[in-house]
Amino acid sequence: MTVADLLRASSLPQLEARILLMHVLGWRRTELITRDLLPLAEDAVARFESLSARRLAGEPIAQLTGKREFFGLDFDVTPDVLIPRPETELLVELALEAIVDTPNARVLDLGTGTGAIALSIAHARPDARVWAVDRSAAALQVARDNAARLLDKSAVTFIQSDWTANIDPSLRFEAIVSNPPYIASDDPHLEQGDLRFEPRGALTDDADGLSAIRTIIETAPLLLASHGALWLEHGYDQAQAVRGLLEARGFTDVRSMRDLAGIERCSGGLFIA
CATH class of the missing domain: 3.40.50.150 (Vaccinia Virus protein VP39)
Structure with a gap:
């Protein structure tokens, strides 16, 4: 799954999804654009999905990213x-x-x-x-x-x-x-x-x-x-x-x-x- 695939499949608002993915990958915002076709490691996808589930349950973005x-x-x-x-x-x-x-x-x-x-x-x-x-x-x-x-x-x-x-x-x-x-x-x-x-x-x-x-x-x-x-x-x-x-x-x-x-x-x- 690529960055673009993961963001497209996310149930979160795109801004929140991007913030969480940047946090998981340790990337800057520009890297999500320039590296959007890069395949992601399974553990990164799993971490993103875990954080997304917590956000969908209402947990604040600031607490998820610290x-x-x-x-x-x-x-x-x-x-x-x-x-x-x-x-x-x-x-x-x-x-x-x-x-x-x-x-x-x-x-x-x-x-x-x-x-x-x-x-x-x-x-x-x-x-x-x-x-x-x-x-x-x-x-x-x-x-x-x-x-x-x-x-x-x-x-x-x-x-x-x-x-x-x-x-x-x-x-x-x-x-x-x-x-x-x-x-x-x-x-x-x-x-x-x-x-x-x-x-x-x-x-x-x-x-x-x-x-x-x-x-x-x-x-x-x-x-x-x-x-x-x-x-x-x-x-x-x-x-x-x-x-x-x-x-x-x-x-x-x-x-x-x-x-x-x-x-x-x-x-x-x-x-x-």
Whole structure:
């Protein structure tokens, strides 16, 4: 069976089939075109068919390949972490904007998962000092492994903590960012598609979807430098509620920013200590 035969016979969408086959063969996309008539070894065909069956059962592509691109970097992904999503790149952009005029800025990423946000900031701003926090030891190990592979030197400090609980209270950050669990516990999407295979604790607070956000908004000012910024990713229908929580806590210049799909995806503000 050739590459062309295997792709033609696949029940997957062609893009997904090509991604899995590139993963199995270790090829680039151009090689699937230039070598499409090459006969494939039986073990390669078997591996592709096994991965295809898992994908057809709903398992995410990122978990099948163990990789996901985010902000121009390739992150390792395991079932212990949330799969980085393109819309979360907005959070990185907002953090970088918040520290653009601050040399050696200190940034805190709460709920780091793969480390995608923290490492992307550290990669874009090598002078910044970045702290990455997660309560999951398994998630922190994934983030540490990604940092060791993607950064030239140790630019990120990793802390196991339930949000800000274990962070040195004397520290002050110019920016705090978080993509917390914000899906309500009764949301039917939790039982659909890729979400079924991701860690539940990274998706939902097992409440109304705002409890983690409330905790972060309440405690973040204790760790922010004067005029420091807090930015949070949230659900498509939560922007108004999050702005209200920020304003009630004393944040100024509170606003929401839209992602490329036009959805209010992140909200934040400044805290004047």
